[in-house]
Amino acid sequence: MIAYLIEAANVLFANRMRSILTIIGLVVGVATIVAVQVAAAGMSGAVSGIFKGTNASTFIVFPKTTQSNVVRAALKIDDLALIRDRVPGVVSVIPFSRRQIIVDAGHQRVRLRFGGESDKRFSTSPVAAGRTLSAADIATADSACVISDNAFTRLFPNETSAANVLGQSLYVGSKRYVIVGVLGKAKVDTAALGFDVSNDVAIPYTTFYNTYQRGSSFFGVSVLASPDVNLQMTERRTEAVLAQAHGAQYQAFDFGFFAKTISGFFSVVGLIVGAVGAISLIVAGIGIMNIMLVSVTERTREIGIRKAIGARRGQVLAQFFVESLVLSAVGCLIGMFLGVGLGFFVDRGFIARISGVYGAIPWFEAIVIAVGFATLVTLGFGTYPAYRAARLDPIEALRYE
Amino acid sequence: MNDTTRVIGTRDLTKVYQSGSLRVEALRGLTFSIERGEYVAIMGPSGSGKSTLMNVLGCLDRATSGQYLLDGIDVSQLDDNQLAEIRLRKLGFVFQGFNLLPRANALRNVTLPLFYAGMPPKQREKLALERLTEVGIGDRARHKPTELSGGEQQRVAIARALVNDPAVLLADEPTGNLDSKTSAEIMALFERLSAAGRTIIVVTHDEGVASRARRILRMLDGVIIKDTLSNIPVTSG
Secondary structure, three states: HHHHHHHHHHHHHHHHHHHHHHHHHHHHHHHHHHHHHHHHHHHHHHHHHHHHOOOOOEEEEEEEOOOOOHHHOOOOOOOHHHHHHOOOOEEEEEEEEEEEEEEEEEEEEEEEEEEEOOOOOOOOOOEEOOOOOOHHHHHHHOOOOEEOHHHHHHHHOOOOOHHHHHHEEEOOOOOEEEEEEEEEEOOOOHHHHHHOOOOEEEEEHHHHHHHHOOOOOOOOOEEEEOOOOOOOHHHHHHHHHHHHOOOOOOOOEEEEHHHHHHHHHHHHHHHHHHHHHHHHHHHHHHHHHHHHHHHHHOOHHHHHHHHHHOOOOOHHHHHHHHHHHHHHHHHHHHHHHHHHHHHHHHHHHHHHHHHOOOOOOOOHHHHHHHHHHHHHHHHHHHHHHHHHHOOOHHHHHHHOO | OOOEEEEEEEEEEEEEEEEOOOEEEEEEEEEEEEEOOEEEEEEOOOOOOOOOOOHOOOOOOOOOEEEEEEEEEOOOOOOOOHHHHHHHHHHEEEEOOOOOOOOOOHHHHHHHHHHHHHOOOHHHHHHHHHHHHHOOOOHHHHHHHHHHOOHHHHHHHHHHHHHHOOEEEEEEEOOOOOOHHHHHHHHHHHHHHOOOOOOEEEOOOOOOHHOOOOOOEEOOOOEEEEEEEOOEEOOOO
């Protein structure tokens, strides 16, 4: 067997240009399939990471607005108490408040995410310095604020210790807020996923309401449920309570929904890429078969010599079969490494950057795919040329010029 | 004539090629035998059946009817794989066109039959080098066929034919592609091998080559018309 491998490697190396061209299709096919596997593994790691890193008991409720119910469905300040009172397991309800806003601190002027927060925290970022908003802050609609690590580094680029900025002021327009706390790095940057629970500058939601939302309706409400209750049931209850009060339809969204949407998108992408990869593998297989048939024809005389010397059918079959095997194995191996590299690049470059979760490379799957395809392609497309070679009549083959 | 000294024995050997309505009787009932250590030339014009006989004797082809005993084995009824085994163990071929593997060097060409016989690599190379030295080109073992002269290539082919220690060495126009000087060298090598006890069958249309053999079988239209031993006619069959 080793002798056959060496022989095959010699032959393929002697025709290296042809060998390389032959396996390109295989390389591309395996690379795409493996890359999708790696990226998908990264994605599923990211999705589960989102659940780990954020408050999974949070959801947002939006009205299903139609032309006729805009006014009726609009969420108002009374709805906060309504939900809190009527839906069991709700810890806190605040208006959905999020804006990009220019914030000034000293000489720095930066654009940051700005919004209301409750004393029952929606954010899960750890506290780096100071404190979070207190019930008193909420009750008095105080001008206190808690800033994120992002806000800290951008507003105070020369400051090394978060504790030093406590008590300092920042301005949103003419309104002044006093920093009472600085948060550490969030485990997951949910903003990049389109579901933003963390604000760069969080003020009491009551203050936010009084200053920016008074009299107007809310885009939606954010609900923090107790971790002990079933989130889906709480969502349905909330929808029902609001529907009853307003005579309109509401829809709750949680992380699971977003995660599902994203992973659903990825599995569709995976299917499409997988199908393309599979087609390219078939094409590549036919390419290998073609080259092997050419090789058998070209080497008819060689086969004749080998048979005259005493090679049995099985030995000739093995020789050409091993050549196909080496071709597909090399192609699949290169494809595997390329695919892992590509998938790794996609994962680290995009998925992990968004999710903050570094997915493990699924080497096992990658190897299974590569070995599986090498075997399939060899069996499917290497057998016939090898059979043709083995079946040659030695006398005819020796006469071949 | 007894079985222990007889290496080839045929009885009523026929070969018929049937292609549609066309029927060609290439061999028409050949009965002859060749003793161990004999040096035999098979002669005849093209179409006389000498190549067909060569193929049948070389176990590359099966006779249509009749019996063929090679080294005591009835090979008439063997299947392809069994014939391959016979070629491997009992026969060595030397062709007009040398038929070496172009990519492999002389040594690897000579080791090829041993590879198919399943001999370990070290042993293969040792034996092959011995044979190459025996035919006078031990120093050219690492050269590829393209780097060798015609005479050297034919020596490699002879070394390859002998490496499995065959019962019979079959040569088909072994000097056909060589100049007269090199031909003489190759014929001298054959004589030396014959003197050392090898059984050699040479198929040729060259009287000069045939005259070096100790026995000549002359063929015409699928039959042996004359069987001469050292220029003394003997009865055939």
